[in-house]
Amino acid sequence: MNSWIHNIFLPNLQKPESVSNKIYESLLEMSSDTSMESLFKTTPLNDFWRRIRDEYPMLGRMALNILLPFPTTYLCKTGFSTYAATKTKYRNRLDAEPDMRLQMSSIKPDINQLMKNKKQFHTSH
Incomplete structure (x- = not known):
């Protein structure tokens, strides 16, 4: 073996x-x-x-x-599971690629920094 x-x-x-x-x-x-x-x-x-x-x-x-085949198989299965969870019968017209990119990314967003940079365009809201 x-x-x-x-x-x-x-x-x-x-x-x-x-x-x-x-x-x-x-x-x-x-x-x-x-x-x-x-x-x-x-x-x-x-x-x-x-x-x-x-x-x-x-x-x-x-x-x-x-x-090496084991990690690549794992990543493939993870991607397919993410796709199946995102693309349901209720969201069948959805372009799943942007959502999958976010879900599978290892980069964690800094929400506080993103909110500081956000500008409010409508003053009524």
Whole structure:
């Protein structure tokens, strides 16, 4: 399986069935590198595999190819759920794109600042 991606520094690392002998040699070399082990312990998993790509390009590429589909699937499902919640039978003519952009954005608006900049055009209201 791909358990080596989650912890390459386990003792008695067995050769995964899905890797070639050359990649397994790189795995063994990396697992004996103490500086890599300390980096692994102090860095999030995706960042670790991204950082080691220069020194171990095959391992880094292989690990990231296995790890990356999960976040992209999550974002796709989140987008579809947002779309389904926005575009209901009562709002079927609605252009959902601007609403979805707001709902899916990670930027949080500063409401107080927006209200300070707002000018009232109608004095009667």
